[in-house]
Amino acid sequence: MNQDYIQGLRDTLKVQEREHEPWTSGVVNLQGPESHLYYTRKDGSHHLLNMAAISEADIQDLIGACSPAPFGRGAESVLDDTYRKALKLEDNLFAWRFNPDSGNFIAQLAHQLSPWAKFNKGFRAEVSKLNIYTQGGFFKVHQDTPRSDQMFGSLVFTLPTPHMGGNLVLRHRARSFNFDAPTLLGSATSPSVAYVAFYSDVEHEVLEVTTGARITITFNLYYDPSRAPPIVPSSRIPIPENDFTILLRQAFRDASFIRQYRYLGFGLEYQYPKDFTEEYYPGMEDLKGPDAFLFYALSDVGLRPSLRYLYDSSYGSWGDQFQLLLTYPLEGRDEDSCNDTQINYLLGNDDDGLIVWNAGESEETLREEGARAYRGDIEDNRARSINVEWVTPPTHNLVGVTPYKESGNEPLQEIYYYTVCIVVDVSSVPCPPVTV
Ligand SMILES: O=C(O)CCC(=O)C(=O)O
Numbered sequence: 001m002n003q004d005y006i007q008g009l010r011d012t013l014k015v016q017e018r019e020h021e022p023w024t025s026g027v028v029n030l031q032g033p034e035s036h037l038y039y040t041r042k043d044g045s046h047h048l049l050n051m052a053a054i055s056e057a058d059i060q061d062l063i064g065a066c067s068p069a070p071f072g073r074g075a076e077s078v079l080d081d082t083y084r085k086a087l088k089l090e091d092n093l094f095a096w097r098f099n100p101d102s103g104n105f106i107a108q109l110a111h112q113l114s115p116w117a118k119f120n121k122g123f124r125a126e127v128s129k130l131n132i133y134t135q136g137g138f139f140k141v142h143q144d145t146p147r148s149d150q151m152f153g154s155l156v157f158t159l160p161t162p163h164m165g166g167n168l169v170l171r172h173r174a175r176s177f178n179f180d181a182p183t184l185l186g187s188a189t190s191p192s193v194a195y196v197a198f199y200s201d202v203e204h205e206v207l208e209v210t211t212g213a214r215i216t217i218t219f220n221l222y223y224d225p226s227r228a229p230p231i232v233p234s235s236r237i238p239i240p241e242n243d244f245t246i247l248l249r250q251a252f253r254d255a256s257f258i259r260q261y262r263y264l265g266f267g268l269e270y271q272y273p274k275d276f277t278e279e280y281y282p283g284m285e286d287l288k289g290p291d292a293f294l295f296y297a298l299s300d301v302g303l304r305p306s307l308r309y310l311y312d313s314s315y316g317s318w319g320d321q322f323q324l325l326l327t328y329p330l331e332g333r334d335e336d337s338c339n340d341t342q343i344n345y346l347l348g349n350d351d352d353g354l355i356v357w358n359a360g361e362s363e364e365t366l367r368e369e370g371a372r373a374y375r376g377d378i379e380d381n382r383a384r385s386i387n388v389e390w391v392t393p394p395t396h397n398l399v400g401v402t403p404y405k406e407s408g409n410e411p412l413q414e415i416y417y418y419t420v421c422i423v424v425d426v427s428s429v430p431c432p433p434v435t436v
């Protein structure tokens with residue numbers, strides 16, 4: 001019966017997940033001067049491009065102002081046209097009169113990306129770059145490099161220039177989205193630009209442009225605690241009345257469920273940036289779409305969900321019998337260069353860190369199999385050793401490595417994406433369960 005609850009929770013969460021999209025797109029009709037783009041040419045002269053009527057000569061002039069676009073490989077900025085073939089104009093060299101950061105455009109975007117979240121911070125869009133992908137241009141799969149721990153999204157506008165190909169393809173888990181700006185713009189009233197906004201940790205690529213020039217202006221989307229949260233229409237899915245929450249409530253009224261499970265765990269869908277030059281750690285208000293839903297749903301039944309960082313040692317040494325659950329992310333370190341073991345290092349840096357045994361594993365199985373070098377550490381930390389029932393598969397960070405994908409759109413600056421879990425202590429449920 002209790003396994004039925006767990007399976008039911010998995011199934012109902014999947015249904016909720018489908019309600020949520022990691023991206024949103026559309027067309028903006030530009031009014032009056034909003035179609036004006038001013039830029040500085042290489043010789044220092046200025047030029048005005050009117051998006052309402054872009055000629056081939058305008059495109060060539062703008063191309064002349066641009067330089068090859070690099071991307072980030074780790075902390076390096078590299079030019080490699082087998083990975084990214086594009087041109088760029090830095091944000092100090094152009095100004096677009098349309099400002100997505102004014103009016104309610106950005107509030108609507110935030111709401112579309114996060115229909116369940118109750119916002120408790122404002123938002124900000126900051127211009128990043130203008131890019132041109134001429135014929136043969138592309139940008140292979142990458143995540144957008146987090147520019148701060150408050151950055152959650154990316155926003156790309158495609159200008160109305162004739163081109164074919166160059167679709168932006170986004171993929172997240174089983175889903176994908178093919179953003180086809182020329183088709184969207186083909187049926188729009190001129191002058192218009194097509195836009196797509198997505199969570200920046202979602203992997204995406206620009207397919208090859210087959211004809212013409214594809215011009216984009218990209219913005220980074222940030223939470224901004226100094227701004228008021230946007231006023232958005234009420235949630236599409238009211239948090240208390242959904243199948244997941246109803247089933248969760250039912251499980252927590254069942255004494256045998258509470259007896260069987262001490263901790264429930266949930267691997268989150270998205271990744272979150274941690275800036276190691278700041279004291280700030282991601283909190284519930286930073287959670288994206290379905291991750292926010294999960295947090296609110298658990299809180300709603302009276303549980304106290306916590307954000308946790310799971311570390312496994314696939315890269316290192318202790319095998320796959322247990323993982324470490326930390327209360328905050330740690331930068332990787334190379335075990336060979338330290339006297340301390342990984343377990344001592346990780347648990348020593350986090351008084352609330354725990355050892356989590358994988359299903360079917362325990363200190364006993366460790367005696368028979370590998371990881372013996374860690375036996376002493378495990379014995380020392382026996383009181384900090386737990387079992388977690390994972391409702392959604394755990395998402396882990398690798399011990400000993402700083403977690404960055406090799407390629408991003410910018411060089412990294414001590415801000416990395418981490419995978420996060422939610423863990424709840426079942427015994428923290430406020431009312432004693434009724435025995436049935
Ligand atoms: O031009 C686009 O559609 C997106 C380009 C991109 O992914 C980037 O600049 O990071």
Ligand SMILES: [Fe+2]
Pocket residue numbers: 142143144204409
């Ligand atoms: Fe990108």
